[in-house]
Amino acid sequence: xxxxxxxxxxxxxxxxxxxxxxxxxxxxxxxxxxxxxxxxxxxxxxxxxxxxxxxxxxxxxxxxxxxxxxxxxxxxxxxxxxxxxxxxxxxxxxxxxxxxxxxxxxxxxxxxxxxxxxxxxxxxxxxxxxxxxxxxxxxx
Amino acid sequence: xxxxxxxxxxxxxxxxxxxxxxxxxxxxxxxxxxxxxxxxxxxxxxxxxxxxxxxxxxxxxxxxxxxxxxxxxxxxxxxxxxxxxxxxxxxxxxxxxxxxxxxxxxxxxxxxxxxxxxxxxxxxxxxxxxxxxxxxxxxx
Numbered sequence: 001x002x003x004x005x006x007x008x009x010x011x012x013x014x015x016x017x018x019x020x021x022x023x024x025x026x027x028x029x030x031x032x033x034x035x036x037x038x039x040x041x042x043x044x045x046x047x048x049x050x051x052x053x054x055x056x057x058x059x060x061x062x063x064x065x066x067x068x069x070x071x072x073x074x075x076x077x078x079x080x081x082x083x084x085x086x087x088x089x090x091x092x093x094x095x096x097x098x099x100x101x102x103x104x105x106x107x108x109x110x111x112x113x114x115x116x117x118x119x120x121x122x123x124x125x126x127x128x129x130x131x132x133x134x135x136x137x138x139x140x
Numbered sequence: 141x142x143x144x145x146x147x148x149x150x151x152x153x154x155x156x157x158x159x160x161x162x163x164x165x166x167x168x169x170x171x172x173x174x175x176x177x178x179x180x181x182x183x184x185x186x187x188x189x190x191x192x193x194x195x196x197x198x199x200x201x202x203x204x205x206x207x208x209x210x211x212x213x214x215x216x217x218x219x220x221x222x223x224x225x226x227x228x229x230x231x232x233x234x235x236x237x238x239x240x241x242x243x244x245x246x247x248x249x250x251x252x253x254x255x256x257x258x259x260x261x262x263x264x265x266x267x268x269x270x271x272x273x274x275x276x277x278x279x280x
Contacts, residue, residue: 010247014240021159085243095232100154107150
């Protein structure tokens, strides 16, 4: 992947790439809500605006975390897929979900239970399912 | 801790609290560089501005991730400490560090090797050392 960051610290570099609330919410929607189209991301409860969404999707494609396919003449029909580095963010999101559920019990929910429990086997299975769904090779 | 967020999704809630590059860089500096004073945070290589730093430190205190102690008449002398929820962010930062080091090899560095390796025992020991250093009770 392209690296074009101000610091060589891994944490700082990671934050330059995904350290923005909307960026990780787009990844969340691709991972857990099966969203693949521009219009679907707009419908999330956090209310992302279409210009912020367009900016974050373009950045994710440029940084190699997401690919975009479809007819260039029909922007509405473009389909977005996670790449392997994008799918590899799952453990980061899982640990953030766990932290929030531990410290803000109001956020606990059945579908996020695997993260609260830190169920490594379930997280690995989820990652494998994302590879089958998003990677052209099916992750093989 | 106070929760005052737009969504009850744990990922969204987590991002509302720490999903900002500067916020996690302040936590990083407290965890790994032993920084406790306003002036020390200003010296990080990423070049945080003093107004952004003041804003993020106030937010971290308000949200209960950091405490501030010291003479109110000498703002320069205030000392910041991590709380247990702040220290509990270590696994989130560790998995972000690992992700960056795997996908951006230029960020690999000896002192972050424990995160690249996902060395759980070393991470737990680091967390325990932070408790001794930051919590009044010494984490006992």
